[in-house]
Amino acid sequence: MKYGTILVIDDNPAILTAVKICLAGVFERVVTLNSPEKALVTIAQENPAAILLDMNFSLGVNSGQEGMMWLSAIHRKFPDIPIVLITAYADVKLAVRALKNGAADFVTKPWDNDELIRVLKDAIDKMGEIVPLDQLESEHVRKVLNKCDGNMKKAAALLGISRQTLYNKVKND
Amino acid sequence: MKYGTILVIDDNPAILTAVKICLAGVFERVVTLNSPEKALVTIAQENPAAILLDMNFSLGVNSGQEGMMWLSAIHRKFPDIPIVLITAYADVKLAVRALKNGAADFVTKPWDNDELIRVLKDAIDKMGEIVPLDQLESEHVRKVLNKCDGNMKKAAALLGISRQTLYNKVKND
DNA sequence: TGCCGTTTGTCCAAACATTAGACACACTTG
DNA sequence: CAAGTGTGTCTAATGTTTGGACAAACGGCA
Numbered sequence: 001m002k003y004g005t006i007l008v009i010d011d012n013p014a015i016l017t018a019v020k021i022c023l024a025g026v027f028e029r030v031v032t033l034n035s036p037e038k039a040l041v042t043i044a045q046e047n048p049a050a051i052l053l054d055m056n057f058s059l060g061v062n063s064g065q066e067g068m069m070w071l072s073a074i075h076r077k078f079p080d081i082p083i084v085l086i087t088a089y090a091d092v093k094l095a096v097r098a099l100k101n102g103a104a105d106f107v108t109k110p111w112d113n114d115e116l117i118r119v120l121k122d123a124i125d126k127m128g129e130i131v132p133l134d135q136l137e138s139e140h141v142r143k144v145l146n147k148c149d150g151n152m153k154k155a156a157a158l159l160g161i162s163r164q165t166l167y168n169k170v171k172n173d
Numbered sequence: 174m175k176y177g178t179i180l181v182i183d184d185n186p187a188i189l190t191a192v193k194i195c196l197a198g199v200f201e202r203v204v205t206l207n208s209p210e211k212a213l214v215t216i217a218q219e220n221p222a223a224i225l226l227d228m229n230f231s232l233g234v235n236s237g238q239e240g241m242m243w244l245s246a247i248h249r250k251f252p253d254i255p256i257v258l259i260t261a262y263a264d265v266k267l268a269v270r271a272l273k274n275g276a277a278d279f280v281t282k283p284w285d286n287d288e289l290i291r292v293l294k295d296a297i298d299k300m301g302e303i304v305p306l307d308q309l310e311s312e313h314v315r316k317v318l319n320k321c322d323g324n325m326k327k328a329a330a331l332l333g334i335s336r337q338t339l340y341n342k343v344k345n346d
Numbered sequence: 347t348g349c350c351g352t353t354t355g356t357c358c359a360a361a362c363a364t365t366a367g368a369c370a371c372a373c374t375t376g
Numbered sequence: 377c378a379a380g381t382g383t384g385t386c387t388a389a390t391g392t393t394t395g396g397a398c399a400a401a402c403g404g405c406a
Contacts, residue, residue: 080319092264092265092268095265095269096272096278096279099269108265130320130331130332132331132332132333133310133314133332133333133334134333135333136309136310137306137309137310140304140306140309141306143253146253147301147303152382153381153382153383154382158303159305159306160305160307161364161365162364162365162366163382163383164364164366164385165363165364167383168363168364324353325354326352334393334394335393335394335395336353336354337355337356337393337394337395338392338393338394340354340355340356341393
């Protein structure tokens with residue numbers, strides 16, 4: 001029960017119920033919404049560890065545009081909460097676009113309960129990885145320096161630090 | 174012609190030729206390989222701005238396992254070079270796995286030349302975004318502090334800095 | 347309510363990092 | 377060769393980080 005609260009957003013009550021039963025034993029709390037309208041307020045109130053978001057809410061529209069829109073909106077406002085998308089209309093282009101828009105994962109209906117649980121746990125675990133500041137810094141420095149073909153003057157300017165400081169950071173690798 | 178060298182890896186000579194013609198006007202140099210075996214050495218020699226990698230090399234095997242393996246290997250060794258995957262056997266699960274394994278994008282055969290060019294350019298542009306060190310730092314600090322529910326002592330410990338330093342960093346936001 | 351462990355806000359002085367500026371040297375390129 | 381650029385090194389001033397210390401605030405708990 002170490003995985004906190006999860007928010008499930010889907011316009012189909014049957015699916016909401018099924019998912020609730022499936023996840024009840026794994027998460028401390030399963031909050032459901034049958035429309036994404038109130039998603040932002042609900043997230044602010046509940047502070048869920050992850051969000052499971054359906055992609056289609058308008059009947060007859062199955063392009064996933066609406067789910068994509070909500071994905072972007074939620075991800076922009078809460079970039080630290082992993083969002084897993086779920087849809088019946090699997091499509092490679094849509095999945096790729098979703099992941100590039102910040103989705104943590106993408107599962108297709110009908111889903112496998114164990115896989116859904118694994119995917120959600122994975123998403124939460126990934127987000128939880130905390131890196132010390134100096135490690136983050138040296139990785140970034142290495143990357144920028146690389147992009148500048150080793151030119152320290154340019155790299156330092158791009159990083160917003162002085163040439164000597166970069167020199168020292170690199171020397172003590 | 175500002176997009177540098179691109180490396181194309183595909184076991185089908187016809188596709189290699191077609192891609193070469195398509196990309197010749199956009200990239201300074203198009204290097205091709207008909208097998209991923211020599212990929213790592215070739216990348217080290219050519220230092221390409223992006224890599225276009227096919228997913229299937231063994232005839233009759235179309236699970237994409239081999240492409241995935243090479244994606245991981247290349248991405249581990251050259252994390253700063255965007256890798257775009259291309260496959261004839263489009264499959265949502267495979268695409269999701271590829272993106273989560275570090276692929277920059279995922280396109281399906283038969284491809285649209287303009288789209289392929291756009292995707293490759295996008296991938297290169299995305300990788301080129303350089304963030305100043307202090308911005309990177311304050312974003313990370315905010316994120317970790319958030320995950321610790323505002324507890325500065327814990328956050329400082331996780332970040333590998335002293336409590337006072339974190340205090341000052343937050344004060345001068 | 348009062349006690350206790352924890353966290354915060356604040357201070358200090360020592361250690362350390364960063365800065366601009368300077369200068370000789372090495373390297374490309376015309 | 378000469379000009380232009382980047383490197384490696386130094387200095388002195390300035391700014392940051394550190395552990396340690398301490399009173400005040402907070403939250404749980406009996």
